[in-house]
Amino acid sequence: MADRLKVCLFLEGTYPYITGGVSAWVHDLIRGIPEVDFVLATISPEADQQVRYELPENVVEHRDITITRSSASVTKPGDRKALLDEIKRTHDIMFTRGTPRMEKLFSLYPEGYSLSSEAVTSTVGWEMLTATNQQKNPLYPFADYFWAWKSAHDMLFTVLASSPPEADVYHSVSTGFAGMAALAAKIRRNRPFILTEHGLYHKEREMEIRKTRFIRGYQRDMWTNIYNSVSRMCYQYADKTISLFKENMQLQLDMGSPPERTVVIPNGIDIQRYEVARSEREGFHVGLVGRVVPIKDIKTFIATAKIVLHSIPEARFYCIGPTDEDEMYYQDCVNLVNSLRISENFIFTGRQDVREYYSFLNALILTSVREAQPLVILEGYVAGVPAVATKVGNIPELLDFDERLLAPPKDAEKLARGIIFIHDNPEEVKAMEKRNRKKVYKRYDRVQLHKTYRGIYEHFGGDTWRE
Amino acid sequence: MAGIGFELRKIVGKGHISSVFQAAVSGVMIVSGPWLLSIVSITVITRSMNTFLGDTPAAFLGAIVYCYAFSLIIFGGLHYVFTRIIADKIYEKQENEAARIMLLFLALIAVASIGLTLPFLQSITPLVPHPGLFRTGFVLLFVLVNSIWVLMIFITLLREYTKILVIYMTGMGSSILFVFLLGSRLGLSGSLIGFAAGHGIIALSLLILALKSYPPARSYTITEKSPVPGRTYMLLFFCGFFYSAGIWIDKILYWIHRGGEIPGTMLKVYEQYDIAVYFATLTMIPGLVYFIIISETAFYIHLRKFLMSLNRGRYAVIQRRKYRMLTTLSSGLTNQTFFQGVITLGLIIMAPLLISRVFQGSTDGRTLRITLSAVFFHLLFITTVNFQFYLELYENALVSCILFFILNTGITLLDFLPGLSIPPGLGYLVSGAAGSVLALVLLFGTAKMLDRRILSRSMT
Numbered sequence: 067m068a069d070r071l072k073v074c075l076f077l078e079g080t081y082p083y084i085t086g087g088v089s090a091w092v093h094d095l096i097r098g099i100p101e102v103d104f105v106l107a108t109i110s111p112e113a114d115q116q117v118r119y120e121l122p123e124n125v126v127e128h129r130d131i132t133i134t135r136s137s138a139s140v141t142k143p144g145d146r147k148a149l150l151d152e153i154k155r156t157h158d159i160m161f162t163r164g165t166p167r168m169e170k171l172f173s174l175y176p177e178g179y180s181l182s183s184e185a186v187t188s189t190v191g192w193e194m195l196t197a198t199n200q201q202k203n204p205l206y207p208f209a210d211y212f213w214a215w216k217s218a219h220d221m222l223f224t225v226l227a228s229s230p231p232e233a234d235v236y237h238s239v240s241t242g243f244a245g246m247a248a249l250a251a252k253i254r255r256n257r258p259f260i261l262t263e264h265g266l267y268h269k270e271r272e273m274e275i276r277k278t279r280f281i282r283g284y285q286r287d288m289w290t291n292i293y294n295s296v297s298r299m300c301y302q303y304a305d306k307t308i309s310l311f312k313e314n315m316q317l318q319l320d321m322g323s324p325p326e327r328t329v330v331i332p333n334g335i336d337i338q339r340y341e342v343a344r345s346e347r348e349g350f351h352v353g354l355v356g357r358v359v360p361i362k363d364i365k366t367f368i369a370t371a372k373i374v375l376h377s378i379p380e381a382r383f384y385c386i387g388p389t390d391e392d393e394m395y396y397q398d399c400v401n402l403v404n405s406l407r408i409s410e411n412f413i414f415t416g417r418q419d420v421r422e423y424y425s426f427l428n429a430l431i432l433t434s435v436r437e438a439q440p441l442v443i444l445e446g447y448v449a450g451v452p453a454v455a456t457k458v459g460n461i462p463e464l465l466d467f468d469e470r471l472l473a474p475p476k477d478a479e480k481l482a483r484g485i486i487f488i489h490d491n492p493e494e495v496k497a498m499e500k501r502n503r504k505k506v507y508k509r510y511d512r513v514q515l516h517k518t519y520r521g522i523y524e525h526f527g528g529d530t531w532r533e
Numbered sequence: 534m535a536g537i538g539f540e541l542r543k544i545v546g547k548g549h550i551s552s553v554f555q556a557a558v559s560g561v562m563i564v565s566g567p568w569l570l571s572i573v574s575i576t577v578i579t580r581s582m583n584t585f586l587g588d589t590p591a592a593f594l595g596a597i598v599y600c601y602a603f604s605l606i607i608f609g610g611l612h613y614v615f616t617r618i619i620a621d622k623i624y625e626k627q628e629n630e631a632a633r634i635m636l637l638f639l640a641l642i643a644v645a646s647i648g649l650t651l652p653f654l655q656s657i658t659p660l661v662p663h664p665g666l667f668r669t670g671f672v673l674l675f676v677l678v679n680s681i682w683v684l685m686i687f688i689t690l691l692r693e694y695t696k697i698l699v700i701y702m703t704g705m706g707s708s709i710l711f712v713f714l715l716g717s718r719l720g721l722s723g724s725l726i727g728f729a730a731g732h733g734i735i736a737l738s739l740l741i742l743a744l745k746s747y748p749p750a751r752s753y754t755i756t757e758k759s760p761v762p763g764r765t766y767m768l769l770f771f772c773g774f775f776y777s778a779g780i781w782i783d784k785i786l787y788w789i790h791r792g793g794e795i796p797g798t799m800l801k802v803y804e805q806y807d808i809a810v811y812f813a814t815l816t817m818i819p820g821l822v823y824f825i826i827i828s829e830t831a832f833y834i835h836l837r838k839f840l841m842s843l844n845r846g847r848y849a850v851i852q853r854r855k856y857r858m859l860t861t862l863s864s865g866l867t868n869q870t871f872f873q874g875v876i877t878l879g880l881i882i883m884a885p886l887l888i889s890r891v892f893q894g895s896t897d898g899r900t901l902r903i904t905l906s907a908v909f910f911h912l913l914f915i916t917t918v919n920f921q922f923y924l925e926l927y928e929n930a931l932v933s934c935i936l937f938f939i940l941n942t943g944i945t946l947l948d949f950l951p952g953l954s955i956p957p958g959l960g961y962l963v964s965g966a967a968g969s970v971l972a973l974v975l976l977f978g979t980a981k982m983l984d985r986r987i988l989s990r991s992m993t
Contacts, residue, residue: 187989199848208848212988 070103071527072126074233074251078109078244082119082128085388086357087441088264089119091333092239097122098516102523105231109133109243131228133221133243140178149174150190153181157194160295165302165322172226172253181223186216203284214285218292226250234527235260238300242267242293245300252303258526261304262331264438265459266317268293273436298322305526310439311460333439334515337507340421340448347426350489353384353451354431355420355442358396362387363456365402366433366478372406373482378489381411384427388417424449429488435475437461444510447502452495454484466501538830545826560822562694565815567685567701572811574705574731578712582724591793592661593724595800596671598807599653602781604678607649608642609777610770616686617769623690633749635687639680639740646676653799660797663722670725677732684739696742704735768927772934776918779938779968780911783945783960784810790949791957806904806957809896812887813904816880820873820912828865828916835861836923843984851984859980862920866973870913877909903958910965917972924983929975933968940964 075081075096081089096104105127113132121128143149152171159166175181185191199211225243230236230251237260238248245261252259271293275286301307301323308331309315315330352374356362364385371383389396396414403412415423420442430446432455439460443453455461456475465471470487473480488495541556561569579594615638622631654668661667688697708731715723715730784806792801835858842854880887884898884905892901914937921930944960947953979986 183989183992186992187985192985196848204849205847207845208851208984209844209988211848216992 070101071235071523072103072105072233073235073237073523073527074105074107074231074248076107076109076236076238076244076248076251078240078242079111080239081108082106082117082121083108083110083115085118085391087438088239090441091264093119093122094336094512095516095519096125098512099520099523100124102520105129105233107131107231107244107247109225109247127231129231131225131247133224139180141176143174143176143179145174146184147190150184150188153185154190154194160299161198161291163295163298165298168249168299168303169253172250175226177227177229177254179227181227182216182220185219185223186212202287206284210285214288218289222246222292222296230255233257235523237262237523238304239264240267241297241300242271243296245304246296249300249303252305258305259303260306260308260522260526261300262308263314263318264310265436266297266314268297268321269317270436294321301328306522311463313460313463314438331515331518332510333441333444334510334512335441335444335448335506336512337448340424340445342421342425342449344450345425348380350378350381350429351384351427352381352429352431352485353386353423353427354433355423355445356385356387356432356434357391358385358387358389358399358414359392360395361434361436363433363435363476364395364399366456366476366481367431368399368402368406368408368412369478370431370433370481370485371412372408373478374485375408375411377482377486381485381489383408383412384415384423385413386415386418386420386423389414420445421449424451427451429454429485431481431485432456432461433475433481434458439464444506447499447506450499450503452488452498452502454481454488456481468498538825538827538833541826542830556826557822560826561818562698565818565821567697569815569818570698570701570705572815574708577709578724578728582709582712582716590721591802592667592721592795592798592800593728595795595798595802596667596674596725597728598802599800600671600675600678602784603649604646604675604682605777606774606781608645608679608682610772610774611638611642612682612686613769613773614766615683616690617766619687619690627750628747629750631687632743632747635683635743636749638683642679642683643676646679647672650675656799658797661722662720664797666719666722667725670722670729674725674729674732677729677736680736681732681739684736684743687743688739691743691746693742693746697739700735700738700742703738704731707731707734765925765927768931772918772927772931775931775934775938776915779934779941779964780961782938782942783958786942786945786948787957803957805896805900808892809900809904809958812892813901813908816876816905817873817908817912819876820869820909820916823869823872824912824916824919828869829919831861831865832858832920832923839983840987843987855981855984859977862980863977866913866917866920869916873909873912877905880905900957903956903962907958907962907965910962910969913969914965914972917969917976921972921976924976924980926976926979929972929979933972933975936971937964937968940967 075092077092080086081092100122101124103124103126104122106121106125107129109131111132111134113130149171152174156166156168156171186195195212195215198215199208203211221243225247228247228250230247232255233251235258236248236251236255238245239262241261241263245267248259248261251257268290272290275281275289281289298321301318301321304323305327307318307323307328309318309328310330310332312330315328318328319325352371354362354364354367356364358364367383367385371381374381374383385399400414403409424446427446427449428451430442430451430453432440432443432453434440434456435458437456437459440455443455443461443464446453452471453465454471454473455465456477457472458475462472471484473484541560545553545556575594575597579590615635618634619631622628622634650672653671657664657668657671685697708728711727711730712724713727715727717723719726784803787803787806788801791806792803794801835854839851839854839858842851846854881902884901888894888896888898888901914933918930918933921927921933941960941964944955944963948955
């Protein structure tokens with residue numbers, strides 16, 4: 067009996083520990099291709115996290131890499147000086163926004179060798195650190211720079227030193243540390259590296275960095291440069307780079323991803339599952355399907371609800387999703403609902419079967435500050451629910467760039483106008499629903515998505531992938 | 534000792550000749566007061582009460598010298614560890630806990646001291662009058678000397694310098710009195726017990742002072758794991774051991790090879806070298822005073838600035854302060870060495886006069902000159918090692934102390950070879966010189982990378 071194809075998925079900040087769109091996508095992918103064995107290699111900030119999914123039977127192994135903890139070396143390099151010199155060379159190239167050749171580095175860098183101390187304390191490492199500090203950030207406290215540098219490099223070195231599981235194909239679902247781990251696996255095991263990006267990792271990190279207070283000034287630039295460099299390397303080394311929509315693909319190409327290896331494969335949903343029969347209810351019902359977390363900007367949803375209620379007093383609003391991921395934020399949202407005195411019209415449902423709500427919702431709203439290609443909009447389209455959403459990620463394309471239904475992030479008033487438009491123009495909205503449903507059937511079918519990935523795995527899992 | 538150095542600097546800073554004189558005298562008393570008082574009392578006893586010491590006066594002096602020598606060799610390492618533990622506790626404002634630890638050390642050392650004297654006790658024969666009393670006196674003295682070292686470390690860290698002087702004056706005065714009272718009745722053995730009793734007064738007074746200042750904690754509470762790794766204590770221990778052993782090894786070897794037996798005991802003394810050593814060691818005092826008032830304090834100021842810049846400063850500022858610190862260190866050691874050198878050179882020139890007028894032929898010019906030179910390097914060595922401790926360069930300090938010990942031992946052992954005669958003190962001189970050179974090279978070589986070293990260590 068022929069060995070089954072084995073695909074190693076590199077995952078960071080997602081499946082199987084975090085619920086959400088990407089995790090759902092991964093879970094569906096694994097279940098949708100049962101003839102392939104999957105190995106999960108998760109990059110985690112801490113050990114022993116709670117697994118939130120029941121892993122399908124074709125997940126044959128799960129290996130965790132804790133990047134915030136440097137492990138002791140179990141091997142030694144043959145030529146330590148050559149390795150450190152090569153690291154310096156690689157670093158210098160990355161520093162000038164070039165893309166270094168990693169093959170030589172990995173030829174000198176054994177698996178299981180921890181560089182976290184030497185990278186900073188060796189003569190080469192110290193010279194690198196002080197030279198960069200003098201060049202880039204001479205006016206800031208050196209100790210801060212030292213720790214920021216060390217922190218960033220520690221995580222990278224932990225990933226680079228890790229032993230990749232044996233697999234026929236290495237598939238990373240982001241750049242970042244997962245992408246670097248997949249890149250390392252490609253070189254060490256001489257097997258192909260597939261990269262799928264939902265959002266753009268380096269863009270998302272840059273947005274987070276700019277919002278945090280404890281990372282300031284030069285440290286922002288340092289971390290941003292690191293993430294950009296890592297993404298560039300992943301694009302260069304991936305044998306296939308996949309994004310969900312054209313805008314993101316263009317950004318990948320702009321970062322150096324070779325055009326011949328860069329494609330768009332949109333998301334897919336289980337169409338049959340969401341073909342729910344409508345059961346209209348009195349009143350006007352608006353739902354947001356998503357976790358109660360800051361990235362979904364539930365507070366803007368609440369403010370939108372308040373504005374809509376001035377025009378449509380009978381409207382009801384449903385926040386459909388788990389509330390336990392960020393308890394403090396959830397409490398803030400509840401307080402906001404109470405202080406705006408809309409608690410009779412605004413309901414937090416918790417985790418629910420969304421199909422029940424799709425059957426009677428009149429409009430779907432998405433107020434996220436960041437999205438890639440949200441599945442909920444596609445689900446709503448199949449169920450016949452129009453959407454109003456913020457202009458992030460691929461949402462404008464999904465909403466056909468219709469400005470009446472789109473709003474900038476945090477613009478509650480514009481979002482409210484979109485909801486009111488849907489309420490006031492039922493005929494036009496009906497026509498939209500037909501077009502939207504057709505669009506999903508044609509381009510966003512999960513069956514087609516899994517067939518495409520199966521083909522990719524079979525192609526790269528064989529021996530002819532280099533041709 | 535940087536604390537008292539700053540106080541003395543303030544006095545010097547007044548600018549008058551009298552204030553300089555005052556600071557110098559205070560410095561001398563702080564650095565060497567107890568030591569000088571001990572020598573004065575021993576000199577008074579051996580010169581004016583030598584009739585009490587009977588036919589074997591050397592047994593009295595020999596017992597005292599052996600007590601001091603072996604107390605340093607055997608427990609020198611523990612003293613370094615104890616100093617570090619107590620300094621850390623005082624810094625953390627856990628003085629009561631420090632006092633409790635002191636009591637623990639005293640108990641351990643007392644028990645160990647008694648056990649270690651057993652071989653000696655068995656060697657005492659009836660040739661020593663009242664051998665039982667002599668044994669008692671020796672054990673008592675050994676236990677008390679060891680206890681006093683521990684108590685002195687504690688009290689010195691509390692900076693009670695004046696009180697220490699007063700206690701020593703009282704104790705040594707009491708020694709003389711007790712020697713007179715007991716020696717007149719019981720001869721040599723009574724004298725030794727009387728001398729030990731004076732040490733008892735010192736030990737008791739220091740203990741009362743310590744416990745009054747900081748009553749010991751009632752129970753041992755483990756608040757958190759010691760931030761100092763065990764490896765540091767081990768390094769300190771061996772530094773102390775090899776340093777103390779390095780000072781005394783040549784003396785012990787000369788006692789064995791060339792020394793005259795003290796009848797009735799296993800003790801041997803080699804007066805020609807012993808006398809030169811006791812005198813030469815006193816000549817270190819001016820250099821030590823210079824060290825605590827000038828070299829150490831100047832260095833400490835810049836060390837502190839450097840460490841503060843490491844926390845929040847820019848890289849350029851860190852480098853500037855580091856090099857300023859090193860420059861201060863270098864100039865401090867240079868000036869100190871020059872200062873001591875002038876004194877040593879003067880004494881070397883005056884050696885013939887000293888031999889005839891002070892030592893009355895009990896030692897010779899060559900031995901005295903070599904020993905004076907050896908002490909010159911000994912001062913440079915110990916102050917350099919002290920700076921290594923400041924920078925926590927314990928491995929460097931240990932390597933330096935091991936070299937010091939090995940060279941002194943090796944060169945002195947050559948004297949045992951037939952046909953070969955190594956002048957007394959030569960091993961001490963060469964080991965001091967070589968140890969100093971190595972310590973300086975390691976100190977400045979490593980200190981250049983001090984910022985990297987400190988940041989790297991903070992990762993663990």
